[in-house]
Amino acid sequence: MTFGQQMLFFFSAIGAFNGILLGIYLLFIKKLKNIPDFFLGLIVLTLSIRVGISVCIYFYPDWPEIIPYLGLAALFFTGPALFYYVRSSFLEEQFILKDCRKSFGIITGVLGVVGTLYLFFPVIWDRYFATFVYTVWSVFVCLSVYQYYILSKRQSKSGNQFILPVLLSNVIIFLAYQFISTGWIQVYCAGGSLVFSFVLYANFLMLFNKKHHLSTAKETNKYSNKKISDEKADSFVFKLENLMHSEELYKNPNLKLSDLASKMNMSTHQLSQLLNDNLGKSFSTYINEYRINEACELIENDSYLKIEEIGYEVGFNSKSTFFSTFKKIKNTTPLLYKQSQSLSEPRFQSSNL
Template structure:
């Protein structure tokens, strides 16, 4: 076995092994509280059995012919499992688990009958039995896609971030096996196994990412339900003003809401809520007001710096941003503001006299 074959065997085998463990956990170990998880486990279990046997047959072709037929028999249930995964995911409590069990019982009876006929009559297994299995798989793939389209169209608000990746993954695996079975790609069994491994780990990353995002949304909702009291808001505002005046955090052009919240030892959501609800300002407006206020002081004190240099000094990262923000807050330009200050000086001097 060459090094390339060894690597192919390793990645295909480890994908099949992990898929088998995950499938066994979802089907037999995890309590049946969420029905779609059972069918997802069944999909993983049947594909893993097929993939594992395919890998072994590809690298050890002397195994008895009954072994690959067992792999095909497992693959027979992949399509129905996907179909009922789609249905149960959308229907939730309305899904009839009893009817699905009856359907799987009928499918098992059909598979057993077909297998018995092939054993009794001298028919070529590799050709007709595989065609029968792939034919059933094809029918259920189309039914699954159709059901997903119908359900998602009826209930657009239904969360489908878990359903769609599973459906797409199964379609990709199905197409990979169909194309490889035509002989266009010479490494039929091992190639399909490698596709399964890649799809499996890709879905694991997607699911972890979706769970992380869901947790973040739940955390945000948790804080959104807690309104900041007037007394607590007053303390936060005082602490915020002290930080801005003493440490001059606004001069940092890369200052972020999360950075300021960390300084205050509160969550970013709480700080955003404080600014929006209590001060009625966005984070950007609050910071820019401090920057423009100091820029005005520098202009009033006759700073020798150019206007754009003043903008950089007070925390802006570009000349255009400084000028546009100054115009927005002061309703004038830095030059006109300076001219207005110079024009007002003689009047004050005459009053002193």
């Protein structure tokens, strides 16, 4: 293959490979919470098998003739999987799984009967099998679009927000393969595979972007709904400072936000909001300031402890963390701070003489 063909093969095959992995994950690895996840995995897996085989056959035409038919056999289940994905996503608990099993059993039986014809009439199978598969795919794509139209009018909202992107992606891939197979668009055979790869990645980028915005909106609403009033915030801050001074919780190197929240009899979200909104500090910054101030007092009082021992005494679990935090808060190192304190004492004494 030339370099251009190698690049086309790479971009065509990478989508099929990732699609197979994703389909296997949805079908066999992920703990399914609902039926639509299963049908989505079946859609991705069957399309990926069809795409992967078509790419390999295009670039390596010496493969056995039965291999392309295996790809078409996988594609045979894509339409029904899309149809039941749309139905199960809208109907949810009302979806009857038994009817689906019967339908897939009939479809599998039909495919088995047609497949046995290859043993006796390979010429007829070569001529009509692809047309048969694409006809079934066309029927189920049309039924899926119709089901979406009907069910979306009945139900204003659905728990699955990804129905439309999945449906549109399948329609685009279906049209690409139909136009290429009929010769309406004069491009090479792997063009459909490139369309699949592009749609797969574009679709999932859009889905992940939606999930990010949804989680951000939920987080914002969660905090806005639990906004602490100014009066409560002042009392909480007063209680927090008394608690830190009396029990010296900051000296615990394993102190967590949840530990301090339980001492305050409030949720971790409320305490985090109190620190960020009312004190303008993160939890780690708030605790480390207490530790550094305690370290400065020990240094000023000429403690018998060494510099690194002071860090452990005030709650740091490593010397490097103590030094870096000290420099960040005091803009100097503990040793230079100690030297500056020792230099300032004689001047103070001489001024009093």
